[in-house]
Amino acid sequence: MKKITFLLLSVISINLFAQNSNDLLNDLSSQTNGLLYNRKSNDGKDNSKYYLDEKFKKGYVDGYSDSGNYRYNMFTDNIEFEDSKGGKYTLVKNIGTVVRLENGVVFEYVNINGINLQKFLQVLSSDNNKYKLYKSYQVKEIVNENINSYNEQNKVKYNTIINYFIGFNNSIVEIPNSPKKFTNLLGFDVGSVIKSNNISLNKEQDLIKLIDLLNK
Numbered sequence: 001m002k003k004i005t006f007l008l009l010s011v012i013s014i015n016l017f018a019q020n021s022n023d024l025l026n027d028l029s030s031q032t033n034g035l036l037y038n039r040k041s042n043d044g045k046d047n048s049k050y051y052l053d054e055k056f057k058k059g060y061v062d063g064y065s066d067s068g069n070y071r072y073n074m075f076t077d078n079i080e081f082e083d084s085k086g087g088k089y090t091l092v093k094n095i096g097t098v099v100r101l102e103n104g105v106v107f108e109y110v111n112i113n114g115i116n117l118q119k120f121l122q123v124l125s126s127d128n129n130k131y132k133l134y135k136s137y138q139v140k141e142i143v144n145e146n147i148n149s150y151n152e153q154n155k156v157k158y159n160t161i162i163n164y165f166i167g168f169n170n171s172i173v174e175i176p177n178s179p180k181k182f183t184n185l186l187g188f189d190v191g192s193v194i195k196s197n198n199i200s201l202n203k204e205q206d207l208i209k210l211i212d213l214l215n216k
Helices: 002-023 149-154 179-186 190-196 204-214
Strands: 037-039 057-061 067-073 078-082 088-091 098-101 106-112 117-123 132-143 156-168 171-174
Touching (some): 106 171, 132 204, 156 204, 179 190, 190 204
Antiparallel strands (some): 057 067, 057 098, 067 078, 078 088, 098 106, 106 117, 117 132, 132 156
């Protein structure tokens, strides 16, 4: 009887191990707060125009010790994962998910206030500061209907749209386009900081500098 029980337990353990291995990259319930992947459906080849960097980079998701290979798809707003066999998956989108790549690029899945939008944003400032700077990417396909057979390859053009956002008080909003609007947003004279430091709200490096100044 003991031998039969032992054999049954062994078989069950083996089956569970195999099942867990097979399910590692499959969907899990969002209630588990686990590392979630969807199988990527792709009828054709990857379009290099969609990617911030077409090559997969080593990285990890905050809260998990295992590293993986990731890249960001600007067209679908997906973080894509490649397994050791070349299989491609997408990271399930959960608010607060942070992906850190070995090249220093960090993405966070956030809720953007005021426009009812959830998406991955690149984090351009340090963690644990009062103010955080974010950068969004979006690729749009523009179809040119006035095309003939001689320039068919130019039928679709790709437009990359970049916007910047500021995070504060558990909110993320688009960077205002004027010092006055910035002052109204934060409730203190940001305009004087912008003016005294010759900061342009249209330049990324200036925005990084501004956020650093606001965090001092």
